[in-house]
Amino acid sequence: MKIAMIVPALANKGPIIVAKDLCEEYIMKGHDCIVYYFDNVKDLAFPCPSKRISFFSSIDFESFDIIHTHTFRPDCYVWYHRHLKKTGAKFVSTLHQPLTLKALLLTKKKIEALIYFFISKKSHQMIDMNIVLSQEQYNLSIINLRKKSVEIIPNGRNIVFSEIGSMKDKEELLTLKNKYKIIGSTAAVIPLKGLEQIIKALVYLPEYVFVSIGEGESFLSLKQLSERLNVSNRCCWLGYRPDASNYQIYFDVFVISSRSEGFPLAFIEASAFGTPTVLSDIPILRAIATDEIVCFYQLDNISSLCEQIKDSYRNRISFSRKLRDYYRQCLTAETMANNYLKLYENLIKK
Template identity: 35%
Template sequence: MKIAYILPSLINKGPIIVAHTIVKNIIDKVEDIHVYYFDDDLVLKFPCPTFKLDMNTAIDFDDYDIIHTHGLRPDRYVNRWRKGIKTAKTVSTIHADIAQDFRFGYNKLVSIIFTPLWLSLMNKHDAVVVISDKLRSLYDVKFKNLHRIYNGVDIELNESQVDLKYVNEIKKFKKRDLKIVGSYAALNKRKGIDQIVNLLSVRKDLAMVFIGEGKEVEVLKNLSKTIGVFDRVLFLPYLTKPYNYIHLFDVYVMPSRSEGFGLALVEAALTKTPIVCSNIDVFKEIFNDSQVTFFDLEDTDSLGLAISEAILSKDTKRIKAYERVVESFSGKTMGENYFDFYIKLVKGINFGDK
């Protein structure tokens, strides 16, 4: 079997990490894998040949059995050249609630215009994959060949592979006897980090460390100055393998307003750090109350209570969360599921359970 992955870039973000993990876990099972990308942000090194794409130049699609896209531009690219695809099977993975993603990342108007356009592009694929039952219920009526495959995570945990400059900055909070609440993401309003900043105004015992970049960083810095908590927040830049810093946190918090899955949440569980997360459906699909502590969105009191509970119950919940991830959300498991999916797609076998 020969597979081509078409990606927006090779940068270290959710959908690209997922594609990288699939490739890493199936490359020994197939004849050939090639990865194509548009942007020059070379961060993740794939264990296979990678090629930069031009929207105006077609690849030899039928040199592959499977063409797997991740993202809007890859779907546009395949659609542009679809008439030239004779034998290859095309598939796209939906990584989030598209309408909400556009709304939080841009605005409501962009969401209204581009969501149906993107869905129409994906409807032309031979199959579409979603990454949670929540997304499956959302898109089940929109696609004739929909399949759910949970994301899987592999991390190379090494707590010594950190920048001591940043470690020392984080430890300054510990010297002040503050409990450290940490998180990381490609930041936008959807991630809900403003809820943590607002909590600091009433919880003088807490400090926040955020790793990552995005247009909301300056907004949150200004918010922290306005409400007088700037001396208890630390914004670090994009860091490779940010999970290697999680051991410095007392609690990992993922206060998202919407998510397709929550890769960082699973990574945090693999570090055996206590977790607090918003009570959105997809997080409840991954974990239960015995593994993490949930809080009510937009409820500062609920968030504060959840953080306190997570600290007190850390010795039981964090181990159960770790065991849950190892059992159900490993990169190996995801790779096996995609490999089986590809075989059925090529052979035209019915997937059975949608």
């Protein structure tokens, strides 16, 4: 098959990482891939040709069997250009977040969210097949999509286990690990990720330290919160690291405290490393894991978060083994790619 991926940029962000992992798998299986992108950001090296394009310049859709888009702008690009020309190519879009107004309002102002929601609905209704990442995302999004044009394919990743690149970080983490148990996060430092809950929990967890790998708009307010609560000496803000997944080997407990999610790649990475994991008890995360392999806490209930962190650490050997098994069985990039290829083949036959 000839497959075109369209992404906003070659940035080191979840949806683009998914596209990269898919391309790697497709090429190993003998398919031809090319990646098109808009912004001049090149954090990731794709294993196939990549080409920067303008939103208003159409690629040759007819040259491909499958056009696969990721995120809002690429979806709009297809919507805009598909109006202008007919093609035999099939169009696939992966929705990395639920297609709901409520989800958009978590990150955008009302007018902006309404505009995004209207355009997203229109663009996805023209797609031949929309991919959601879990049953819960399907349940939330289906009212805004054509029912026959939606399938569920969970994310997957092939994790390469290697040492972190920064010796300074390594020394700092080893020093912390000699004194504390480490609660880790590799989330963006933004309100949606709910990291303030972890800082509040530190007040009641004197034997723990919080290590954040990420950057974002909430950094200053979270730092100030840690100072007000007198836990700033147990908060380590390392910032953005391109090899964030490799920091998992230093974490005793990994926490995803999000208020909304799609299918977090960080959870896949923690599973691959076997890091005991605590998730916020929101439906979208309940749809990707069970109490058998992770601990769930009640969102914004700090007592619940503290108890689940302690329980996760107390049963760390059992949780670690079960998470690794779950990763190998369900969460590899090869499993994800095989599911997509089967879907592509069925679309082409129609």
